[in-house]
Structures are given as C-alpha cells and as structure tokens.
Amino acid sequence: MSTIDILLVEDDPRDLELTLxxxxxxxxANHIFVARDGAxxxxxxxxxxxxxxxxxxxxKLxxxxxxxxxxxxxxxxxxKDTPVVILTSTDDQPEIDACYRLGANSFVxxxxxxxxxxxxxxQVGVYWLLLNQPPKAGQP
Amino acid sequence: MEPRPTGSRRRIVAIAALGALITLGTVAVVYTQECKANQLRVEKIAAQLTHQSHERIERARLALDLLVAFFRCSDEVTTAEFDQFVAHILQSDFCVSWIAWRPAEIDRGPVMGRPEHQTAAMRTAMQELPPLAGTDHTAEVRGRGPETILLLRQNVFSLGTENGRPQGEALIAIDTSAALSQTLDEAGTHGLQLVLRAVGNAASPTPIQVHPAPAAIRATDQTPDMLAIVAPDRFEFGGRSFEVFCNLPSGNLDASTPLTWLALVIGTLATWWVTRGFSSMQRRHQYAEHLVAERTQQLAEANHALELRVAERTAELEQAHRELESFSFSVSHDLRAPLRAIDGFAGMLEEDHGAALDADAQRLLGVIRSSSRDMSGLIDSLLRLSRLGRHALQPTQVNVHTMVTSILAELRAATPDLRAEVELGNLGMVHADATLLREVFRNLIGNALKFSSKTTAPKVSIRRCDTDDTPSFAVQDNGAGFDPAFANKLFTPFQRLHRADEFEGSGIGLALCQRIVAMHGGHIEAHGQPGMGATFQFHLGALARPHS
Known part of the structure; x- marks a missing residue:
C-alpha cells in the first residue's frame, strides 16, 4: 500500500487551483490526490x-x-488517526464545534x-506534514 | 327563557311556605290579642252594667225600707199620706220610678190624678201579683210613670203597722232610664243581656219583673240556658237572694277582629310580593349566569383562535429565522468564495506575470485586489451584525479596566505606528455581556485611534461618567470629528461620514455598538465638531446596574 501526502477534498475549481x-x-507536497466531492x-x-x-x-461538498x-x-x-484539517469558507461556531466533536484536528x-x-x-502544510509527528499507522 | 331548574323552584316554594307560615303565625297572635281585647271590653261593660244595676236596686231597696218604716209608723195610712210619701221619694235620688200600694182591706177606688193609660199598666202589673189572701183590692199607684222599669215586690206581710196589722202590699218600680239605659245599649251591641235571677224557692211568686220586657233585660227565677255568665254579683232584696249578671247569648266574643283580617291581607300580600321578587331575582340571576357562560364560551373560542394564530405566526417567524440563518451561511460561504478567487487569481497574475505588466496595469490589478478585500470586510461586518440578533445576552461582572487595557494592547499590536496618547480613567466594574461590551469598546477605541491618527498630537481618553445609578462610559478623541447635523446617521449601518480614502472602514462598527448598548437597555450618543474631535458616550441602562 502506497502513501500519498495529501487527500485534498475541494469542489470549487478556483479554490482548488489556488491551494494546489x-x-x-x-x-x-508532491503526492496529492484531489477528490471533487465527498463521494x-x-x-x-x-x-x-x-x-x-x-x-x-x-x-460544503x-x-x-x-x-x-x-x-x-x-x-x-x-x-482513524489521520490528521484532518477543515479548510472552508464559513466560521459559524456551531459548525466549528461539530467538526471538533467528530474528530477534526484543526479548523481553518x-x-x-x-x-x-x-x-x-x-502553514497548515508545513505544520502537519513536516513538524507534526503522527502515531504509528495501524496501531489501536 | 331557560326552563327554571328544580332547585330554584324548590327555593321559591320554600320562600312562599315560609311567608305563609309567618303570616299565619302573625294572624294567630293578632287574633288571640284581639279576642282578649274583645273579652276585656265586654267584661268591662258587663261589670259596669251589673254594678249600675246593683246600685239602683240597692237604692230602690232603701226606698222600700223607708216605705215599710212609713207604714209601721201609722195605724192606717191615708191616700193623702201615701201620696205625700211617694212624692218625697220620687223627688229624692232613690232611682224609683213609681210605687204602688194595694191596701189590704179597703177598696180605695181608682188611682187619683193620673191618666188612665198610665195607671192601667201599673194596675195590670199589680194584679199580676198573687192577690192577698181572701181579698180583692185595687192598688194605689203613685209615680212618674214607667219607661223601662224593674218591678220589685215586697213581701205582703211586711207592709203593716207596728203591732202587726196588715195594711196591704206594695210594688216599687226601679227606673232604669238615663245612665243604665246607655250602658244597656252599649251592652246590646255586644249581644249582652242583663239577667236578674231569684235564687232558691222557685215555687214562690216571682219577686221581680221587667216591664215592659225588653230584650236587653231578663228577669227570671230559673236557670236560663246561659252561654256565658259575665260579671256575676249577688244582692238581697225583701228577704230573698238575687243574682245579677250579664249573659252573652251569642257567645261570640271574637266578633270584632279587623286587625286579624288586616294582618292576614298584609301577610298574604307580603308573601306574594317577596315570592314574586325572589322569583324575578332568580330569573335575572339565571339570565346573568347564562350570559356569563355564553361570554366565557366566546372568550374561550377567541382564545383558541388567538392561540392558533400565535402558533401560525410563530411558525412563520421560525421559518423566516431559518431562512435568515441560511442566508447568513450563504453570505459567509458562497459570497466569499468568488471574492477569494478574484483576489487569488489577481494575486497569481501579479506574482507570475507582474514583470510583464506596465505600471498602469499593475495599478488596475491593485484596485481589483483592494476592492475584493473591502467587500470581504463588508461581508464580515454584515455577518457580525446579523449574528448579533441571535446572540443571547449573558451578563456577568466585568472588570472594564482590564478589558480596555487588553483591547489597547491588541490594537497596538495590530498597528505598530500608533502615536496616540491614551488616557485611562478609573473604569471599574460593570454587569454586562463581556463579549458584546468588548465589541463596543473595540469599535469606539478603534474609531478614536483611527480618526485622530492624522492629528499632530493625537489624544484618546477613556473614562467612566455614571449618571445617577446608570453605568456610563465615554471615549473621546481630538481627531477629525464630524458635522453634528449628521450625528444621527452615524449609527446607521454602512453609513459613513468620511470618504474611504480618508479613513477606511465598513460603516458597521457604530451600528453594532448601538445595538449592543440597546440590548443592555441603554443608549449611545455622539458629540463632535468637524476638526474638533468626537466624544461617544454610552449608558448601559437597567440591565447593567450593579447588584446591591
């Protein structure tokens, strides 16, 4: 099983281009997989x-x-341990709270x-891919 | 009208029965009293009559005693002597109407000096008496003549000389006229009859007669069928006993009861009137109850309709609220995405191809990018304003001094070239929503710093200025100020008094401040002059008063 750096889930092509x-x-990141919707x-x-x-x-997908x-x-x-950073347009507090409740690592x-x-x-890329130390994959 | 309920009918019957009972009781009492009064009256009249009769008989007996004495004094009484004696008796107050003398032995001939029709009656009366033994004589009668008289007979043998030689017998008529007649008339109206009765030895000749015999007086030696004997009295006359009393042949002492009838009529009328009044009151009461029930029903229906309408409106409001939230989300998400693309792609163009563009093209790109940033700011402000409406006030004790110090530190960090001299008064504590109060101070202090930034010696003062019991704060600067004519417009959203190239801003900050202060039950006001600085003063109102 190979490893990729980032799974980028983004439906807006303009935001996608800017981010990439x-x-x-x-x-x-060299290996980026782009998903254009949730499915x-x-x-x-x-x-x-x-x-x-x-x-x-x-x-919003x-x-x-x-x-x-x-x-x-x-x-x-x-x-289950993979870092997930929410990158979205809203800053609605209930939405933010819901994300953390479901296990998001960060909200930007x-x-x-x-x-x-x-x-x-x-900053997000540098922190999560270079600075952050993840747990060993597959451990409970 | 509704049919009357059983309970109400029962009450009316009870009242009518009570009225009838009271009436009957009153009538009985009045009747008893009236009967008693009637009896007393009759007894009084009877006593008077009996007394008067007795008195007259007593006087007549005196006259008889005198007559007996007169005959004893003389061996042979002549007619002239008898006439003289009788004249004397009649002139005196002996209640004697006339006196007849029947000589024992001598026939004296007709009565002298009297009209025949008068003397005839006297003679008849005399002859009705049993004759003297072995004699047949006419009587000598002397007197005023009869009206109604009582004839009293003296024992024949009592009229004699001192040595006992009999001279005849005499008859005395008692005058019952004048006062006695009047009493008799009165007694007659009550059905009273005066009775004179000889007691004992009924076989001997009747010693007393009434002549002529009127209904009001009765003489008898027998016991009559009496109904009521009233005021009996006894007396002696000529050696015999008599009873005088009043008889009430009808026995009706209750004859006169006008008050009883009056009580009966008044009681009946009163009972009828009270029952009718109560019945009418009951009807009115029932009608009132009926009305109340009807109104209550109507009210309940109206309430129900109102509740339905309230529920309907609430649902509509909730729907509107959901739509507003959805709109806010759209503003936040959907409007910002294209803006980000505008700025982002302009940025990429600048970065990647900036060198290929001349100065004017670069300026144009700059305008595009700053415009998108402005719009972003506007959208954020709009969001903050709309979210404020959904913010529930959470007041706590806030240390305003600490809060303002922290805001100043934030602002200094964001704008390192801040030159203004900031003067802090003693701001103390206040009861308010900390997040919202921070927003107010951040906006007002930020404005003060911004609008004084072009002044040579910028100065900002923040102080507390409570009026009465109301916590108030003032933020003052010596900056650009404003035209007081437009003071009211300062608090309108997106309303700006300065050009964007003079002082940047979205025009939403003061509108936010005003809403927050209003949420605390207070108000905000602005004072200023162009070029003379501005003062913003806000009062937090009742919600923010310190707890005692």
Whole structure:
C-alpha cells in the first residue's frame, strides 16, 4: 500500500487551483490526490489504494457532505488517526464545534485575501506534514 | 327563557311556605290579642252594667225600707199620706220610678190624678201579683210613670203597722232610664243581656219583673240556658237572694277582629310580593349566569383562535429565522468564495506575470485586489451584525479596566505606528455581556485611534461618567470629528461620514455598538465638531446596574 501526502477534498475549481499552486510553490507536497466531492473522497479511502498523511477537507461538498466524510474517516480503522484539517469558507461556531466533536484536528477558515490565503495553506502544510509527528499507522 | 331548574323552584316554594307560615303565625297572635281585647271590653261593660244595676236596686231597696218604716209608723195610712210619701221619694235620688200600694182591706177606688193609660199598666202589673189572701183590692199607684222599669215586690206581710196589722202590699218600680239605659245599649251591641235571677224557692211568686220586657233585660227565677255568665254579683232584696249578671247569648266574643283580617291581607300580600321578587331575582340571576357562560364560551373560542394564530405566526417567524440563518451561511460561504478567487487569481497574475505588466496595469490589478478585500470586510461586518440578533445576552461582572487595557494592547499590536496618547480613567466594574461590551469598546477605541491618527498630537481618553445609578462610559478623541447635523446617521449601518480614502472602514462598527448598548437597555450618543474631535458616550441602562 502506497502513501500519498495529501487527500485534498475541494469542489470549487478556483479554490482548488489556488491551494494546489500554494502547496507546490512551497514544495510541501508532491503526492496529492484531489477528490471533487465527498463521494469521490470516500471511494478513494475505501479503495485502500493509498493512505493519505493529511486530509484537507472542505465542508460544503456535493453528494456527501464534509462532516459525513469526516465521520467515515474516523470510523475507518485505517484512517482513524489521520490528521484532518477543515479548510472552508464559513466560521459559524456551531459548525466549528461539530467538526471538533467528530474528530477534526484543526479548523481553518479560508481567507479572502490572496496573501493571507497562501500563508494559511503553507502553514497548515508545513505544520502537519513536516513538524507534526503522527502515531504509528495501524496501531489501536 | 331557560326552563327554571328544580332547585330554584324548590327555593321559591320554600320562600312562599315560609311567608305563609309567618303570616299565619302573625294572624294567630293578632287574633288571640284581639279576642282578649274583645273579652276585656265586654267584661268591662258587663261589670259596669251589673254594678249600675246593683246600685239602683240597692237604692230602690232603701226606698222600700223607708216605705215599710212609713207604714209601721201609722195605724192606717191615708191616700193623702201615701201620696205625700211617694212624692218625697220620687223627688229624692232613690232611682224609683213609681210605687204602688194595694191596701189590704179597703177598696180605695181608682188611682187619683193620673191618666188612665198610665195607671192601667201599673194596675195590670199589680194584679199580676198573687192577690192577698181572701181579698180583692185595687192598688194605689203613685209615680212618674214607667219607661223601662224593674218591678220589685215586697213581701205582703211586711207592709203593716207596728203591732202587726196588715195594711196591704206594695210594688216599687226601679227606673232604669238615663245612665243604665246607655250602658244597656252599649251592652246590646255586644249581644249582652242583663239577667236578674231569684235564687232558691222557685215555687214562690216571682219577686221581680221587667216591664215592659225588653230584650236587653231578663228577669227570671230559673236557670236560663246561659252561654256565658259575665260579671256575676249577688244582692238581697225583701228577704230573698238575687243574682245579677250579664249573659252573652251569642257567645261570640271574637266578633270584632279587623286587625286579624288586616294582618292576614298584609301577610298574604307580603308573601306574594317577596315570592314574586325572589322569583324575578332568580330569573335575572339565571339570565346573568347564562350570559356569563355564553361570554366565557366566546372568550374561550377567541382564545383558541388567538392561540392558533400565535402558533401560525410563530411558525412563520421560525421559518423566516431559518431562512435568515441560511442566508447568513450563504453570505459567509458562497459570497466569499468568488471574492477569494478574484483576489487569488489577481494575486497569481501579479506574482507570475507582474514583470510583464506596465505600471498602469499593475495599478488596475491593485484596485481589483483592494476592492475584493473591502467587500470581504463588508461581508464580515454584515455577518457580525446579523449574528448579533441571535446572540443571547449573558451578563456577568466585568472588570472594564482590564478589558480596555487588553483591547489597547491588541490594537497596538495590530498597528505598530500608533502615536496616540491614551488616557485611562478609573473604569471599574460593570454587569454586562463581556463579549458584546468588548465589541463596543473595540469599535469606539478603534474609531478614536483611527480618526485622530492624522492629528499632530493625537489624544484618546477613556473614562467612566455614571449618571445617577446608570453605568456610563465615554471615549473621546481630538481627531477629525464630524458635522453634528449628521450625528444621527452615524449609527446607521454602512453609513459613513468620511470618504474611504480618508479613513477606511465598513460603516458597521457604530451600528453594532448601538445595538449592543440597546440590548443592555441603554443608549449611545455622539458629540463632535468637524476638526474638533468626537466624544461617544454610552449608558448601559437597567440591565447593567450593579447588584446591591
């Protein structure tokens, strides 16, 4: 089973382009799998073809919502410890609370400002892929 | 009208029965009293009559005694002497109407000096008496003449000389006229009859007669079929005993009872009136109850309808609220995404191809990017304003001094080139929602710093200025100020008094402040002059008063 760096779940092509460009420009991730909706993300995870080191998850997604995807990730023994960072437009407090309750590791609101946006994505990538020490995969 | 319930009918019957009972009781008492009064009256009259009769008979007996004495004094009484004696008796107050003398032996001839029709009656009366033994004589009668008289007979043998030689027998008529007649008339109205009765020895000749015999007086030597004997009295006359009393042949002492009839009529009328009044009151009461029940029913229906409407409106409101929340989410998510793309792609263009663009193209890109950032700010402000409406007030004791110090530190960190001199008064404690109060101070202090930033010696003062019991605060600066004519517009959302290139801002901060202060039951006011600085003063109102 191979490993990828990031599973990026994002339906907006413009946000997707901005995020990918930032990650690549900063040499944070080489292997990125992009899912354009919740169903695609779940299908990828359930196929077991590769385990992501980090999931960047938007909440407002077609077909299956981000919260549902998060729930499935935490229920799957293979991915229950995988860091999941919510990257979305809203900063509604109940929404934030729900995400943490379901096991999200971090919640970041996408800034509108280009510079702030790229900085936010860069910091998230650096922290979770370079600084953070994950537990050993597959352990209970 | 509704049929009268059984209970009510029973009450009316009870009242009528009670009235009848009271009436009958009253009538009985009045009747008893009246009977007693009647009896007393009759007894009084009877006693008077008996007494008067007795008195007259007593006087007549005196006259008889005198007559007996007169005959004893003379061996042979002449007619002239007898006439003289009788004249003397009649002139005196002996109640004697006339006196007849029947000589024992001598026929004296007709009565002298009297009209024949008068003397005839006297003679008849005399002759009705049993004759003297072995004699047949006419009588000498002297007197005023009869009206109603009592004839009293002296024992024949009592009229004699001192040595016992008989001279005849005499008859004395008692005058019953004048006062006695009047009493007799009165007694007659009550059905009373005066009775004179000889007691014992019924076989001997009747010693007393009434002449002529009127219904009001009765003389007898037998026991009559009496109904009631009233005021009996006894007397002696000529050696015999007599009873005088009143008889009440009808026995009706209850004859006169007008008060009883009056009581009966008044009682019946009163009972009828009270029963009728109560019945009418009952009807009114029932009608009132009926009305109340009807109104209560109507009220209940109206209430029910109102409740339904309230529920309907509540549902509508809840729906509107859900739509507003959904709108807020859309604003937050859907409006920001395209803005991010605008700024992001402009940014990429600037980064990747900036070198290929001339200065004007770069300026144009800059305008695009700053506009998108402005709009982002506006959207955030709008969100904050709309979320405020859903914020439930959570008041706690807040140390305002600590809060303001912390806000100043934040603002200094965000704007390192801050030159303003900040003066802090003693701000103390206040009872308020800490998050919201922080928003107010952050906006007001931020504004004060912003609008004084272009002044040569910027100065901001934050102080407490309670009025009465109301916690109040003032934030003052010496900056750009404003035209007081537009003071009211300051608190309208998105309303700005300065151009965006002078002082940036969304125009939402003061609107937020006003809403928060209003949520605490207070108000905010602004004072200022162009170029002379501004003072914002807010009063927190009743909600923020310190607990005593």
């Amino acid at each position: 460009r930032t990650l690549k420009k900063n040499n944070i 695609e993300a779940l299908a990828f995870l359930q196929s077991g073809s590769a385990q992501p080191r980090l999931v960047l998850l938007d909440l 077609p077909k299956v919502s981000g919260l549902e995807v998060l729930t499935q990730i935490r229920q799957n023994p293979a991915t 609101r996408k800034p509108v400002d280009f510079a702030q946006f790229t900085e936010a994505v860069r």
